């Protein structure tokens with residue numbers, strides 16, 4: 436079936452040839468968003484009014500002015516956007532989806548007390564494949580309903596998380612956890628690399644929405660040999676290597692005492708920093724650390740709400756960005772945040788850095804939007820798939836309902852950062868599939884997931 440419309444030219448179609456033939460053949464779109472205001476480029480704040488966005492086979496195949504569409508446009512499905520905002524879906528560059536089960540379980544504690552006395556023991560008792568599956572599904576629902584269309588997740592039993600994300604239709608980079616002591620699903624630490632290798636082999640090329648990766652928990656829970664073996668495996672597979680790095684001052688002191696190096700210096704000395712290494716947190720960095728990250732092309736993910744809640748500190752984002760280091764935004768796990776709302780994360784990040792520097796011009800809203808969209812996609816190696824609205828990219832986009840008191844008037848996209856909320860997202864497309872429409876969650880049976888998580892939470896409370 437063909438659709439004739441001059442406004443819906445494929446980017447790679449030879450326009451001159453078409454005009455010579457006097458006709459333009461374009462497949463009939465699966466989906467048309469009409470009468471939209473498109474946030475085409477969050478960096479320059481450019482918004483295109485009275486526009487359409489066409490989707491076919493999961494990809495964006497046309498963007499243009501409504502005036503270029505026929506009076507009665509044809510498509511399998513048409514969504515009337517009614518002047519609301521269509522923008523790229525958000526990219527959450529670091530989370531532990533299954534930790535939704537521990538939301539609110541142990542608040543107001545220092546990192547090491549929180550980890551060693553609460554989180555690690557609870558994980559040892561409760562984490563199994565079933566728990567990871569249901570709680571990752573809950574995380575997927577929370578993220579989709581808040582406008583997140585891509586997540587980089589890291590946990591144990593990651594195959595169960597991967598299954599949950601694929602069923603949800605959420606784009607993901609799923610990273611199997613590696614740690615040098617008995618862990619959920621890996622009772623014998625000597626098997627940690629073998630389990631990770633099996634995970635990569637099982638998921639590579641299996642689902643176009645999922646990219647498998649590795650996650651060494653941190654340099655204080657993984658020895659140099661483990662980190663090197665994990666990175667060698669990631670290099671062999673062409674996968675990303677995630678690690679929590681330089682999160683607290685205690686970690687810096689421990690690293691200097693044990694290795695006589697900062698955590699970043701340690702990783703560099705071990706040959707672990709390159710453009711496929713994603714360093715999460717990077718709160719405590721020296722000038723040399725920033726230079727090493729820049730020179731090696733390593734990526735950084737900042738999780739300001741987790742850093743604030745655990746009292747860890749403030750990452751030197753202005754210095755990193757000025758040096759040209761790519762920085763993505765992450766929520767971290769639910770136990771240290773305690774939600775997965777990237778709108779709140781953008782707002783917290785902007786305000787935190789302004790108050791810390793006493794400089795209101797630092798980290799403007801456009802940079803936050805870039806970190807949560809295009810630059811975030813680059814950090815995850817997914818910039819050719821997602822992160823902006825462009826013909827040829829996968830159709831990952833969200834509609835923001837602007838006719839609300841707290842979003843009126845709407846002069847520019849900065850309003851999303853300083854006044855927006857995840858609940859302002861009305862409709863979500865991932866890979867062209869409508870997973871939420873007008874706040875109706877369509878990705879899977881949400882009631883079933885809520886019931887299963889409630890059942891698991893009873894076990895947490897009972898101390899089983």
Ligand SMILES: [Zn+2]
Pocket residue numbers: 529530531679715767768
């Ligand atoms: Zn984390």
